[in-house]
Amino acid sequence: MWEAIASNARRSWVLVSLMGVLLIALGGTIGLAIEPQVGGYFGISAAVLVWLVLWATAAGAGDSILLSTAKAREIQKEDAPQLWNVVEEMTIASGLGRMPRVFIIDDAALNAFAVGYRPQKAAVAVTAGLLKRLNRDELQGVIAHELGHIRNQDVRFMTLASVMVGAIVLISHGFLRGMFYGGGRRSSSRGSGGGQAQLIFLAVALVLAILAPLAAQVLYFACSRRREFLADASAARFTRYPEGLAAALEKIAGQAAPQTEISRVVAPLCIVNPLQGRALVSLFATHPSTEERIQVLRRMGGASFAAYQAAFQKVHGGRARCIDARTLAEDADVAVRAASAEPAGHEAAVVRAREVGELLDRVASFVVIPCACGVRLKLPPGFPRDTLKCPRCGTQHAVPRPEAAPPEPRQPARPLRYHRRTGGWESFQCTCGQTVQLSPTFGAPDVACPKCRQRIEVVPAGSA
C-alpha cells in the first residue's frame, strides 16, 4: 500500500532536480552575463546560497511560520473532544504512528491544511467554520485527506519545491531589476573586449530570467495537483467512506465568502484553494477543480486505490493515471462502509455551532459568567471593569480576575542582590527591566524597585 509514497518520492525528486538544474543554469548564465571570466562560478554559488538560506528557514521554522500567518491556535483534547478523536482515529487508520498536533483557526470560511516538514512533527489546522458546518463523517474525510498528505510526505516535498520556486523567482526578479536600472551603464563602461560572448550570455540570461520562474511554477503546480488526487484516494482508503470527503468538498465549494485570513503562502497546502476567487489559469492552479474531485469520489465503486483509479479514468477518459501500477497491484478490494448514525437537521447544526463558539472563546481565553436567569455573559480577555450587570435580570456579577490573584509584588525564590562596584553614582537594571539609580550617599541595606516594588539588597563596595 505504501508504494505510493515511494513512487511519489521518486517523481518528486525528478521534479526537484529539474528545478535545481533550472536554478543553477539561471545563476550561471546571469553570472557569466555580468562577468564572462569567473562570473559563472560566482553566479552558481550565489544561487545555491540563496536556495540554502531559504530552505534552512523553511525546514527549520516553516511550520511555525505558516501556522502563525494563518493565526492558528493549538488545542488540546478537552477543547474539542470530537475533532481530537477524529484526528486520533485517522492517525490509527493511516498508521502514522504519532498523532499530529491539532490547531484551530478562528475563521468562518471552510478550510483545513496540514504542515510538517517531518511527519513526526506534523500538525493539522482546521477553521472554525469547517467545524461548525461539517458532520462527523465529513470532518473525518477532511482530516483523512490531510493525514494522507502527511503520510505521503507531500508537505516535505511541497516545502522543498516551493523554496526552489522562491529562489528562482527571487534571483530572476533581482537580475531583471538590475538590468533595468544599472545594466546599460555597466556594459558601456566595459568597452568592447570580449563583448561578443557577454552579449550572448546577457541575451540568454534575460530569456532565462523571464522564463525560469514560469517554468518552475508550472512544474510545481502540476505536481501539487497530482498530490491532491492521491491524498483524496488515501482519504477514501483510510475512512472506507468516499462520500464523507465528497460531501465535505461540496460544502466547502459552496461557501460564499472567499477566505481572507489564510494567505497565499498556505494556499497550496489547503484542502481546497482558498484564493479561488482570483482568476487562476488552470496551468497555474495548485488544486484540481473541486467539482472534478467530487465527481471522482462519487464514482468510486469501493474504497480501494483501484476503485479511485477506475473512477478517475471514468471522469477523465482514456488512460489517465493518478496512482502508479505497483500500488494498485499490492492493493486489495475494500468495501465502502455505511454512514455513521448522526442526527441531521437544524437542531444538530445549532448545537454544533454553539459548541464551536464556546471552543473559540475558551481558546481565546474569554471569561464566561453563567447568570441564574439563563443568560451567559461573555467577557473578552482584559475586561476593564470589576462588576457587570446582567442585561436581562439586572443581577450584579463580580468579574473573576484569572491572573489578578496575587496583587502583592512577586518575591523571587532567591533574594535579589546588587554588589556596588564604586562609591559614586551607579545604576543597574532590575529583573523587571526598570533602571534603578543609586546615589553616592545611598546607605540603606536594600532598595525598592520604582516599578515593580520588589526589594533588592544592596551590598556596599569593598565588602565581600
Next chain:
Amino acid sequence: MGTTTIGLLIALGVLLVVLFWLIGIYNGLVRLRNEVKNAWSQIDVQLKRRHDLIPNLVETVKGYAGHEKGTLEAVVAARSRAVGAQGISNQVVAEGELSQALGRLMMLVESYPDLKANQNFLALQEELSSTENRIGFARQHYNDSVMTYNTRIQSFPPNVVAGMFNFTESPFFELEQPAERAVPQVKF
C-alpha cells in the same frame, strides 16, 4: 591468467550486487513485519482503552437507571471476560460479546432522556463511539499491513529470502461470525 582474473572480478562484482539486492529485500521484509507487529499492538491498546472506559460508563448509567441490573451486570461480566481472555481466538469472541452487551446498554439508554442530557454521559458516549471507531480502524490498518506483508512474501524474489529467514505469513484479523461484527450502534 589475465582473462581468469577479469572473470573472477566480474563474478565477484555480480555476487556483490546480488548480495546488496538480497539485503535490500530482507530489510524491506523486516520493515513490513514490524509494521504488522505495531498494527497488532495498536489494536490491543484500543481494546484496553475500551475496557478502561466501561466502569465509568456503568457508574454513570447506574445513577439514572440503577434498576436495569441485568443489562449493567451483563456489560460488567462481558468486560471481565474480555480482560481475562487468553489467545487471539478467545479474545476475538470475548470482545465480540462485549460489543453486543454494550450495544444493548446503549439501546436501553434511549428510554432515559435525563441520562441522555447528562454532560458526563455525553462525553463518555463520544469516547465510547470513538473507541469503537478506533478499534475498527486499528483492525483495518492491521489487515492492510498483513495484506502488504503477505503479498510481498508470496511474490517471486522476496519469497526466496522469506524462505531462508523464516518469514511466515501473518493471519488476518477477521471476526468469525457476522453477528459479532456488530459494534454498538451509538446514537447521538
